[in-house]
Amino acid sequence: MLRAGGTGTCMATLAHRMFESLFALAWLLAATSVAAAYAMPAIDTDGEVAAIERLLARGADAEALPRVEALIAALPATAPASRRADLQLLLARTHGTGETRHDEAIAAATRAIEGYGEDPAHAASVLQARQVRGVAWARKREPENALADLREVERTLRERHGSQELAYAQALSDLSLAQRVAADYGAALTSLENALAIHRRQPVRDAVALAGVLIRLGQTRRISGDVERAEAAYREALALDRATPDPSARNGATVLYALGNLYRNRDDPARAIPYYAEAVPAFERAWGADSVQLSLLYNNYGNAESLRPGRGEAAVALFRRALDIAVRNRSEDPGHYYPLANIAMGAGLARPLPRGGSRIPHDARSTARRARGLGDLAAVLAAWTRRGALGPRPACRGVRGGSARRIDAPAGGARSRGRPVGRAGARIPGAGLRHARPCARDRARQRRCASARTRVGARDRRAWAGHRDAGRTPRACARR
Numbered sequence: 001m002l003r004a005g006g007t008g009t010c011m012a013t014l015a016h017r018m019f020e021s022l023f024a025l026a027w028l029l030a031a032t033s034v035a036a037a038y039a040m041p042a043i044d045t046d047g048e049v050a051a052i053e054r055l056l057a058r059g060a061d062a063e064a065l066p067r068v069e070a071l072i073a074a075l076p077a078t079a080p081a082s083r084r085a086d087l088q089l090l091l092a093r094t095h096g097t098g099e100t101r102h103d104e105a106i107a108a109a110t111r112a113i114e115g116y117g118e119d120p121a122h123a124a125s126v127l128q129a130r131q132v133r134g135v136a137w138a139r140k141r142e143p144e145n146a147l148a149d150l151r152e153v154e155r156t157l158r159e160r161h162g163s164q165e166l167a168y169a170q171a172l173s174d175l176s177l178a179q180r181v182a183a184d185y186g187a188a189l190t191s192l193e194n195a196l197a198i199h200r201r202q203p204v205r206d207a208v209a210l211a212g213v214l215i216r217l218g219q220t221r222r223i224s225g226d227v228e229r230a231e232a233a234y235r236e237a238l239a240l241d242r243a244t245p246d247p248s249a250r251n252g253a254t255v256l257y258a259l260g261n262l263y264r265n266r267d268d269p270a271r272a273i274p275y276y277a278e279a280v281p282a283f284e285r286a287w288g289a290d291s292v293q294l295s296l297l298y299n300n301y302g303n304a305e306s307l308r309p310g311r312g313e314a315a316v317a318l319f320r321r322a323l324d325i326a327v328r329n330r331s332e333d334p335g336h337y338y339p340l341a342n343i344a345m346g347a348g349l350a351r352p353l354p355r356g357g358s359r360i361p362h363d364a365r366s367t368a369r370r371a372r373g374l375g376d377l378a379a380v381l382a383a384w385t386r387r388g389a390l391g392p393r394p395a396c397r398g399v400r401g402g403s404a405r406r407i408d409a410p411a412g413g414a415r416s417r418g419r420p421v422g423r424a425g426a427r428i429p430g431a432g433l434r435h436a437r438p439c440a441r442d443r444a445r446q447r448r449c450a451s452a453r454t455r456v457g458a459r460d461r462r463a464w465a466g467h468r469d470a471g472r473t474p475r476a477c478a479r480r
Contacts, residue, residue: 006246052090064094085115089125092132102140127153131174138177146178166206169198173213176220192217208248211240213257222262233257253282257297262299269307276301280308290328294425298322 021076046070054065068070068091075087087428095101113127116122134149154171161168172195179188192213218233237255260275276297283294302318305311 008014045382049090063233068094081115081117082119085112085122085125088112088115089129089132092129092136096132096136102136105136106133106140109136127156131171135174135177138174138181141181143178143182146181147175148174150178164198164201166198166202166209169195169213170209174196176216180220180223185220188220189217189224192220192424207240207244208251211237211244211248211251211255215251217260218255218258222258227262231259232264234262249282249286253279253286253293256282257300260304261300264304264307267307269304273301273308275306290325292326295322295325298325 028044034461052067052071072091075084088108089112092105092112095105095108099254109129109132113126113133116126116129130149131153134146134153137143154168154175157165157168157171172191176188176191176195179185179191193323195213196210196217196339199205199213214233214237218230221227221230221233235254238250238259241252241255250335256275256279260272260279263269263272263275279297280294280301283291283297287293298318299322302322304313305318306315356467
């Protein structure tokens with residue numbers, strides 16, 4: 001018994017000493033953490049948020065985004081939920097300013113709404129988060145979700161503040177985005193004209209907000225077919241932007257790009273190119289030098305250059321810049337691979353490709369689709385280079401001349417049946433033309449088609465004549 005009792009006493013003493021050691025270690029770790037926290041440089045959160053707000057007012061989200069992310073990372077775990085929600089809302093606005101990070105903006109705005117909860121004190125912040133999320137839904141081309149958020153914002157602001165406040169004008173402008181995506185152009189124009197009227201009635205105008213409304217009005221008018229009035233809206237927005245001491249980089253970039261596109265679509269490169277050239281640094285300031293918006297700008301800039309005789313090399317250089325940016329961004333948007341279509345069609349054409357995603361030549365479209373699945377275009381581009389699609393290749397006589405000539409050929413270059421001939425291979429659906437294929441395949445197709453025509457009867461010959469007069473080729477000689 002004595003032996004057992006001695007053992008129990010020793011065990012109790014040992015356990016007591018272990019407990020004291022663990023307590024001392026925990027106290028030491030806590031003290032070290034507190035000391036480290038005091039040693040860390042303090043972040044002036046309010047001052048940093050104010051600086052970020054100024055960047056967002058200028059549309060400079062490329063500069064604002066890393067600063068917002070640093071603020072969120074530095075936020076202590078004990079911070080109140082409303083403070084976390086405030087920073088998530090700021091992050092959503094920053095992503096929304098970029099106009100491409102739609103999913104990130106939607107996710108951050110949703111986290112902000114959940115963080116604010118049902119507290120009436122944060123009702124205005126919840127409304128702002130819904131507005132940011134609705135715009136992101138609209139830019140993602142999901143009109144139902146966008147209309148649900150933006151109609152609620154418009155209704156709430158109208159009931160709270162009336163229809164004369166600038167906040168309500170901004171809500172109408174944002175609502176027009178969702179209406180435009182839903183193809184309700186009449187409603188979108190009405191919303192924008194009401195927003196414009198509110199701005200014009202203000203004794204002191206907000207030039208940046210007014211320019212933003214004018215840009216959206218011009219875009220909606222252009223889509224609805226009123227090109228002349230769209231140009232007038234763009235020009236007024238550009239004049240406002242240039243007269244503002246601290247202009248919005250986003251507004252300036254957008255209106256310059258819009259005017260360049262407007263003149264390019266009129267086949268007027270002499271007027272389009274200066275706007276594109278001025279838009280390049282504006283895009284870099286607004287969205288960054290590696291943004292997918294800059295990729296689209298370079299592609300349209302290259303198309304405008306390709307309209308000018310003797311500017312083939314300049315156009316190809318712009319197409320390659322555009323494609324490099326799309327590759328670095330791992331873009332999933334097929335529209336960002338238009339430059340690949342241009343280069344793959346023999347380093348581009350003298351005229352831009354017909355507009356619309358369905359009119360990208362089949363070979364280039366399928367290549368872009370495969371490339372998006374790879375994660376890196378290097379292998380695809382190498383394959384195209386081996387095939388000779390990216391390098392110079394002499395033009396050859398095609399089955400039927402297209403409406404476009406090589407961009408590096410002199411004006412009135414190689415012709416077939418009195419029409420200019422391009423070097424590209426695929427038929428452009430709906431365009432009523434077929435560009436020249438590589439020489440050996442073209443000659444083989446010509447022989448097959450000639451043989452087929454000699455075998456058809458009188459009725460088929462009449463049908464062939466009808467197809468030819470209508471600008472089509474019969475099924476026997478067309479590769480669909």
